[in-house]
Amino acid sequence: MVLRIFLDLAIIFSILYLNWWIAALFAIGGILIFRNFYEAVALGLLIDILYGAPAAEFFGFRFVSTAIFAILFVGVSRLRENIRIKL
Amino acid sequence: MNYRLNKRPLGSISGRESARFKKRLLLTVVFVVLLYILLLTPVFGVISKGVGYVAVPAWKAGDRARDVWQQAQMFFAAKNALIAENRRLKKDIYTTSFKLLDRNLLFEENLELKEILGREAFPQTTLAAVLAGPGRSLYDTLIIDVGENMGVQKGDRVLHEGSVVIGEVSEVYPTSSKVKLFSSPGEATQVSLGEENIFTVAYGRGGGNFEVKLPRGSEIREGDVIIIPGITKQVLGVVEYIETKASDPFKRIIFKGPAPVFNLKWVEVLAGTGMDQ
Numbered sequence: 001m002v003l004r005i006f007l008d009l010a011i012i013f014s015i016l017y018l019n020w021w022i023a024a025l026f027a028i029g030g031i032l033i034f035r036n037f038y039e040a041v042a043l044g045l046l047i048d049i050l051y052g053a054p055a056a057e058f059f060g061f062r063f064v065s066t067a068i069f070a071i072l073f074v075g076v077s078r079l080r081e082n083i084r085i086k087l
Numbered sequence: 088m089n090y091r092l093n094k095r096p097l098g099s100i101s102g103r104e105s106a107r108f109k110k111r112l113l114l115t116v117v118f119v120v121l122l123y124i125l126l127l128t129p130v131f132g133v134i135s136k137g138v139g140y141v142a143v144p145a146w147k148a149g150d151r152a153r154d155v156w157q158q159a160q161m162f163f164a165a166k167n168a169l170i171a172e173n174r175r176l177k178k179d180i181y182t183t184s185f186k187l188l189d190r191n192l193l194f195e196e197n198l199e200l201k202e203i204l205g206r207e208a209f210p211q212t213t214l215a216a217v218l219a220g221p222g223r224s225l226y227d228t229l230i231i232d233v234g235e236n237m238g239v240q241k242g243d244r245v246l247h248e249g250s251v252v253i254g255e256v257s258e259v260y261p262t263s264s265k266v267k268l269f270s271s272p273g274e275a276t277q278v279s280l281g282e283e284n285i286f287t288v289a290y291g292r293g294g295g296n297f298e299v300k301l302p303r304g305s306e307i308r309e310g311d312v313i314i315i316p317g318i319t320k321q322v323l324g325v326v327e328y329i330e331t332k333a334s335d336p337f338k339r340i341i342f343k344g345p346a347p348v349f350n351l352k353w354v355e356v357l358a359g360t361g362m363d364q
Contacts, residue, residue, distance in 0.1 A: 016142065016149065049138045050142055051228050051265070052226055053228050053258070064225055064226075
């Protein structure tokens with residue numbers, strides 16, 4: 001539980017001060033380590049709230065990061081079911 | 088030989104599968120409801136404002152911490168390196184000041200002429216510090232430290248060093264604003280380029296880059312300035328590369344804005360250019 005909270009804080013820190021892909025790496029780590037790491041999608045939403053603007057390339061859709069983090073969540077969760085992680 | 092008996096009738100699902108199905112259905116419903124709330128109600132604006140209240144002080148604290156760290160690094164930097172850098176910078180200032188003399192004279196003359204003709208060239212500008220830049224997200228946006236408190240309005244143009252236009256305000260919060268850069272992927276901007284003042288549309292390619300397509304016969308050279316037309320011409324970029332293919336009747340012009348969008352510290356918000364005007 002402590003590790004999970006620590007990881008959440010690390011992701012929030014990287015969203016605020018570091019490049020977005022560092023937050024994405026932390027999120028992938030979280031999804032791999034913990035069951036149902038829903039925070040990943042919520043943190044994608046945080047990126048959209050903080051920095052997002054309707055993107056012309058995505059037909060005005062403004063939740064690109066949320067969509068990417070949701071896809072990551074589903075994909076990596078599936079991967080997690082097929083591998084064993086020991087901490 | 089023994090065979091496993093399947094006691095469950097064909098088509099029925101076990102209790103575990105049923106529970107999993109119910110859980111997935113619940114999650115889907117929650118997701119759709121959240122999507123509806125975020126996209127079709129004003130709740131998103133309220134959440135954005137709330138998050139802004141928390142994030143702005145955090146960004147400011149981060150900036151302060153970075154300044155302290157840089158000062159500490161300077162303290163330990165080699166003395167000789169600092170002296171050499173100081174000499175180089177003084178030389179740069181000396182040469183640039185002469186180049187600027189002519190430019191400043193022409194600029195003042197230009198402003199005076201516009202005033203005589205009854206056209207206000209420059210509305211009021213507000214200096215703003217950049218709290219977060221494009222590298223922190225997939226979006227080409229800036230977060231600046233002025234908002235409703237300084238009269239910033241949605242649609243206000245944002246400049247760098249007075250004459251380079253970089254984007255416009257897309258969202259205004261009480262103490263901060265979000266600036267959408269013209270170089271955002273797919274963003275279309277009306278521009279004029281070359282000596283012939285060709286009017287066309289430039290499309291953003293992200294990270295301060297743009298692309299324009301023109302007929303092959305157009306007189307465009309590398310180094311030509313691209314401007315946003317208006318009473319005061321604002322520079323958007325300089326042509327860096329022209330791609331011409333024998334099979335293509337158009338040439339592709341790639342250009343970059345002079346402002347370093349990933350390392351911006353200060354920008355100016357041009358008041359009175361927003362949508363509310």
